[in-house]
Amino acid sequence: MEGEPGNFSVTLNLRPRFIDADKCTACGLCTTYCPRHLVDAYNEGLDLTRPIHIDYPQAVPATYFIDPNACLHLQHGTCKICVPVCRSHAIDFGQQPEKRTLAVGAVVMAPGFGRVPESTLAKYGYGAHPDVVTSIEFERMLNASGPFKGEVQRLSDRKHPKRIAFIQCVGSRDIGCDNGYCSSVCCMYAIKEAMVAKEHDPEVDITIFYMDIRTQGKDFDNARIRAEEHFGIKFVRAKVADVMPWREKIKITYATMDGRHAFEPFDMVVLSVGLDAPADARRLADIAGFELNKYDFCKTATFAPLATSRPGVLVAGAFQGPKDIPESVTQASAAAGSAAALLREQRKAGIVVKSYPDEKPVEEEEVRIGVFVCHCGINIGSVVDVPDVDRYVEGKEGVVYHAQTLYACSQDAQEVIKEKIREHNLNRVVVAACSPRTHEPLFQETLKDAGLNRCLFEMVNIRDQCSWVHANEPEAATDKSKDLVRMGIAKARHIQPLPEQTVPVTPRALILGGGPAGMTAALAIAEQGFECYLVEKASRLGGSLRDMHYMLDGSDPAKLLADLVARIEANDRIKVFTNATLKAVGGFVGNFSSVLAVKKGKGEQEQTVEHGVIVVATGGQEHRPDKYLLGQSKKVLTQTELEKRLAGRAKNRAPKSTVMIQCAGSRGDDLAYCSKVCCTHAVKNALKIKELDPSAQVIVLYRDLRTYGYAEDAYREAREKGVIFIPYEVDRKPQVVKKGNRVVVEFFDPLLQEEVSMTPEVVALSVGYVPQDTEQLSKLLKTPVTEHKFFMEAHVKLRPVEMAVDGVYVCGMAHSPKPLDEIIVQAQAAAAKAAMPLVKGEVEVEPIVSQVNKDLCIGCSLCVNLCPYQAIQMVKEGKKRKAETIAASCKACGICASHCPTFAISMGGFTNEQINAQIEAFGAQEEETTNG
Amino acid sequence: MGQTASERKGAVMVVGGGVAGVQTALDLTELGYYVYLVEKGAAVGGVMAQLDKTFPTNDCSL
Numbered sequence: 001m002e003g004e005p006g007n008f009s010v011t012l013n014l015r016p017r018f019i020d021a022d023k024c025t026a027c028g029l030c031t032t033y034c035p036r037h038l039v040d041a042y043n044e045g046l047d048l049t050r051p052i053h054i055d056y057p058q059a060v061p062a063t064y065f066i067d068p069n070a071c072l073h074l075q076h077g078t079c080k081i082c083v084p085v086c087r088s089h090a091i092d093f094g095q096q097p098e099k100r101t102l103a104v105g106a107v108v109m110a111p112g113f114g115r116v117p118e119s120t121l122a123k124y125g126y127g128a129h130p131d132v133v134t135s136i137e138f139e140r141m142l143n144a145s146g147p148f149k150g151e152v153q154r155l156s157d158r159k160h161p162k163r164i165a166f167i168q169c170v171g172s173r174d175i176g177c178d179n180g181y182c183s184s185v186c187c188m189y190a191i192k193e194a195m196v197a198k199e200h201d202p203e204v205d206i207t208i209f210y211m212d213i214r215t216q217g218k219d220f221d222n223a224r225i226r227a228e229e230h231f232g233i234k235f236v237r238a239k240v241a242d243v244m245p246w247r248e249k250i251k252i253t254y255a256t257m258d259g260r261h262a263f264e265p266f267d268m269v270v271l272s273v274g275l276d277a278p279a280d281a282r283r284l285a286d287i288a289g290f291e292l293n294k295y296d297f298c299k300t301a302t303f304a305p306l307a308t309s310r311p312g313v314l315v316a317g318a319f320q321g322p323k324d325i326p327e328s329v330t331q332a333s334a335a336a337g338s339a340a341a342l343l344r345e346q347r348k349a350g351i352v353v354k355s356y357p358d359e360k361p362v363e364e365e366e367v368r369i370g371v372f373v374c375h376c377g378i379n380i381g382s383v384v385d386v387p388d389v390d391r392y393v394e395g396k397e398g399v400v401y402h403a404q405t406l407y408a409c410s411q412d413a414q415e416v417i418k419e420k421i422r423e424h425n426l427n428r429v430v431v432a433a434c435s436p437r438t439h440e441p442l443f444q445e446t447l448k449d450a451g452l453n454r455c456l457f458e459m460v461n462i463r464d465q466c467s468w469v470h471a472n473e474p475e476a477a478t479d480k481s482k483d484l485v486r487m488g489i490a491k492a493r494h495i496q497p498l499p500e501q502t503v504p505v506t507p508r509a510l511i512l513g514g515g516p517a518g519m520t521a522a523l524a525i526a527e528q529g530f531e532c533y534l535v536e537k538a539s540r541l542g543g544s545l546r547d548m549h550y551m552l553d554g555s556d557p558a559k560l561l562a563d564l565v566a567r568i569e570a571n572d573r574i575k576v577f578t579n580a581t582l583k584a585v586g587g588f589v590g591n592f593s594s595v596l597a598v599k600k601g602k603g604e605q606e607q608t609v610e611h612g613v614i615v616v617a618t619g620g621q622e623h624r625p626d627k628y629l630l631g632q633s634k635k636v637l638t639q640t641e642l643e644k645r646l647a648g649r650a651k652n653r654a655p656k657s658t659v660m661i662q663c664a665g666s667r668g669d670d671l672a673y674c675s676k677v678c679c680t681h682a683v684k685n686a687l688k689i690k691e692l693d694p695s696a697q698v699i700v701l702y703r704d705l706r707t708y709g710y711a712e713d714a715y716r717e718a719r720e721k722g723v724i725f726i727p728y729e730v731d732r733k734p735q736v737v738k739k740g741n742r743v744v745v746e747f748f749d750p751l752l753q754e755e756v757s758m759t760p761e762v763v764a765l766s767v768g769y770v771p772q773d774t775e776q777l778s779k780l781l782k783t784p785v786t787e788h789k790f791f792m793e794a795h796v797k798l799r800p801v802e803m804a805v806d807g808v809y810v811c812g813m814a815h816s817p818k819p820l821d822e823i824i825v826q827a828q829a830a831a832a833k834a835a836m837p838l839v840k841g842e843v844e845v846e847p848i849v850s851q852v853n854k855d856l857c858i859g860c861s862l863c864v865n866l867c868p869y870q871a872i873q874m875v876k877e878g879k880k881r882k883a884e885t886i887a888a889s890c891k892a893c894g895i896c897a898s899h900c901p902t903f904a905i906s907m908g909g910f911t912n913e914q915i916n917a918q919i920e921a922f923g924a925q926e927e928e929t930t931n932g
Numbered sequence: 933m934g935q936t937a938s939e940r941k942g943a944v945m946v947v948g949g950g951v952a953g954v955q956t957a958l959d960l961t962e963l964g965y966y967v968y969l970v971e972k973g974a975a976v977g978g979v980m981a982q983l984d985k986t987f988p989t990n991d992c993s994l
């Protein structure tokens with residue numbers, strides 16, 4: 001890789017698949033003929049496959065490949081049986097490795113994570129005993145399409161295990177194997193795997209051996225609680241000392257907190273292995289010229305979490321540091337946004353816009369339907385009698401052409417469909433094949449290529465609905481296919497072309513909240529080339545960034561603050577409103593109009609702004625529990641107050657003795673949830689105290705110490721420097737009492753097995769975070785909040801920064817408590833998503849949205865109240881009120897149409913007429929079968 | 933078409949086709965850029981494609 005940002009030249013090695021991707025239909029015939037066995041890596045070696053195979057049926061690309069290290073022909077020059085077997089002549093042993101050079105403007109590194117070496121797993125009996133498995137092997141065992149079809153089995157005797165143990169932190173938090181960090185995801189996936197195993201077999205007894213359960217993600221603690229209370233999964237805080245075969249079983253020896261040793265037999269042991277750096281990280285870093293951290297993951301900084309050391313090269317996902325899917329997806333969007341900002345000048349220069357022939361008007365023509373019935377290789381054809389269904393179509397009203405096809409979705413079939421449309425002057429097309437969910441867009445595209453409106457298409461699903469669910473009743477499946485095809489044709493007689501609609505977008509963003517999240521988002525959107533309004537309720541920008549005085553990695557939050565503020569002031573695309581709040585919002589994605597209330601002296605001034613998208617970044621604040629004498633004694637501080645004191649100038653700012661109490665008011669107390677940041681905050685402050693005065697005493701009373709990721713290093717450092725960490729149980733919380741001038745902390749020490757009382761100079765409470773104003777704001781924006789009043793994302797994993805209302809995005813503490821680096825990433829991600837409609841300049845509306853016939857509408861507004869997307873509004877028409885669809889917001893769910901008492905609403909592509917025709921065709925079965 | 937691959941303007945290369953790489957690629961196309969998604973295996977998906985169900989919602993999310 002050479003060059004610089006905007007202008008890199010990269011060289012790739014392309015390895016051959018030995019199969020022509022354009023020809024392969026993924027029918028799988030070759031695999032059944034291939035004579036050689038091969039251990040199936042996709043199934044973690046728990047199954048066998050063949051050298052010519054595909055990992056799993058839904059793989060993308062859906063093309064088979066040949067493993068050159070296992071193939072008899074490629075290794076020994078023999079065999080080649082697959083070549084004549086393949087009906088589409090896709091196998092090509094002539095393919096050669098290729099080198100290709102590309103010009104790119106930016107690079108995003110997302111090579112994920114690697115495997116913990118087997119030598120580390122061997123310490124836990126892995127390899128020596130077949131029933132000690134890794135979590136990823138266990139994951140394959142649980143999978144219904146995995147090697148055991150979802151049945152958990154012991155590899156030694158194929159019996160169902162009755163007692164399973166999970167061992168946490170294997171290959172993580174362990175400097176013995178050079179992985180000092182916490183992998184952040186294994187506690188959650190172990191709980192998940194344990195619960196799924198329990199669902200499969202409620203009798204199985206499961207114990208999880210752990211040091212701390214780190215379920216710090218948004219509402220992740222619920223999973224742990226459910227595992228314990230609902231599924232009866234046991235959690236044992238202990239260090240596993242030894243894993244030994246013992247008769248038919250495996251014996252685990254462990255040491256509990258009170259220093260006792262115990263052992264227990266299990267049928268199976270699952271190792272919760274951590275996420276290691278990718279094996280080839282070093283090579284990749286050398287080629288692409290960026291630095292790695294000491295663990296061989298990508299090196300980044302707290303304030304620029306996705307920038308590698310080489311400008312123009314970004315990073316996302318687990319390679320940036322171990323993380324789960326929601327955070328990987330968030331980072332991905334953020335990295336995409338950063339790359340896009342870098343290449344702003346070239347936006348849209350490299351993309352290819354497809355053009356289509358003009359649409360043929362068909363309204364006046366007689367109906368001419370073409371029907372294509374698909375075999376899907378053997379997927380449909382081995383159950384449903386496809387030739388019979390095809391014959392059945394003959395002579396149906398409106399049908400002028402019909403045919404069978406081996407794979408309707410293949411590239412050559414699209415050509416055939418286009419040709420037949422021309423040849424027979426077809427103006428409606430019915431394809432009886434698989435699911436419209438996955439394939440409708442493909443066929444609609446074909447219609448557009450042939451000059452037909454894409455809505456002149458109807459798909460009948462004879463795979464999922466017939467050959468799959470009635471696999472053992474071929475005749476019934478064939479009859480049902482005929483019914484469905486007849487109904488599809490009946491509907492097709494009534495379908496009409498629908499216009500493509502677009503709504504123009506106001507190319508501007510409104511950002512609520514001027515803390516680190518809001519400021520980052522504003523800059524990111526401005527760097528994409530769009531204007532934004534940044535609205536802050538306080539008199540100056542900064543938010544919670546003003547409460548941060550030092551970071552674990554030594555970087556300076558005050559510098560970040562100054563830098564952000566300076567860049568915002570210098571950017572003429574950003575208009576800042578301070579002392580301002582949102583008062584009202586109208587409109588929809590692309591066309592919002594909002595009223596801001598701006599404080600002016602004693603009064604208030606209103607200002608209306610027009611914008612296309614909204615980013616909510618209203619942040620959170622420290623919770624102040626009425627507990628542990630907070631507010632009643634000057635000796636009791638929150639961690640933020642302690643940080644301020646430690647960052648000050650006073651000589652005695654480091655207390656001689658401090659007791660920190662974690663989860664003060666959190667995790668089932670005033671706040672039900674974990675605030676994610678307080679454990680790391682406590683460790684940060686403890687280290688600061690030790691830095692200022694190494695002889696100072698610091699004791700941290702905790703439940704689970706959640707210094708996930710690289711913060712684990714700081715936790716270890718704190719212990720090494722003499723900070724004492726003592727766990728407490730929920731039913732035995734520490735007490736803080738006043739005795740004269742002194743404040744006394746009483747707690748139970750599990751190691752000594754006795755009550756201890758201390759009189760520290762300072763008691764520091766880790767109090768957790770609460771959202772600000774979200775309830776009121778959620779009413780204005782019509783976006784839901786969680787039970788804990790944080791904004792709810794549209795989908796935790798797939799759409800982590802979008803909200804249920806189109807055009808509204810969320811980031812920072814308004815979404816959930818999180819540390820600064822994650823706030824910055826999330827803000828960049830929200831900005832990237834928010835920029836999408838602005839880049840497009842218009843919002844596309846699916847033609848199937850609802851439409852109100854105003855003559856029939858009686859203005860009852862039932863639909864307005866029922867629509868889950870706020871996509872219907874009432875408008876005044878003369879003196880009457882009438883419903884009207886906001887096409888850009890409608891998701892075409894059909895709730896309104898099915899409830900309207902006067903049938904005033906119809907759904908494009910699903911009109912009453914069409915549905916009635918289908919129902920009538922269904923009832924017409926009797927008649928048809930008797931007539932022939 | 934017109935342009936050949938080597939002169940395509942404003943293209944971005946994404947290395948790794950796991951959930952992070954795939955999402956990056958999708959978002960970049962939405963933002964108006966041509967993307968080369970480079971994956972060393974035979975299919976995209978990364979580790980997520982091997983998982984049974986995924987937390988926190990314990991659905992498959994494929």
Ligand SMILES: Cc1cc2nc3c(=O)[nH]c(=O)nc-3n(C[C@H](O)[C@H](O)[C@H](O)COP(=O)(O)OP(=O)(O)OC[C@H]3O[C@@H](n4cnc5c(N)ncnc54)[C@H](O)[C@@H]3O)c2cc1C
Nearest residue numbers: 111112113317318324325948950951952972978979986987
């Ligand atoms: C047992 C287990 C269970 C888990 N369960 C969950 C869960 O339930 N929920 C959850 O949120 N998370 C879960 N995780 C975490 C989840 O797997 C990761 O968050 C996610 O896979 C990270 O995605 P990624 O794209 O960064 O990396 P990966 O999934 O590792 O993908 C990286 C991709 O890059 C490719 N690649 C690597 N190097 C190169 C190179 N040099 N050139 C080209 N391509 C390359 C790889 O082949 C791979 O396809 C689990 C992890 C494990 C181990």
Ligand code: SF4
Nearest residue numbers: 374376407408409434
């Ligand atoms: S169209 Fe559907 S049924 Fe036909 S080959 Fe493709 S996937 Fe299979």
Ligand code: SF4
Nearest residue numbers: 867890891893894896
């Ligand atoms: S179809 Fe659904 S989204 Fe559209 S207006 Fe009706 S209820 Fe709302």
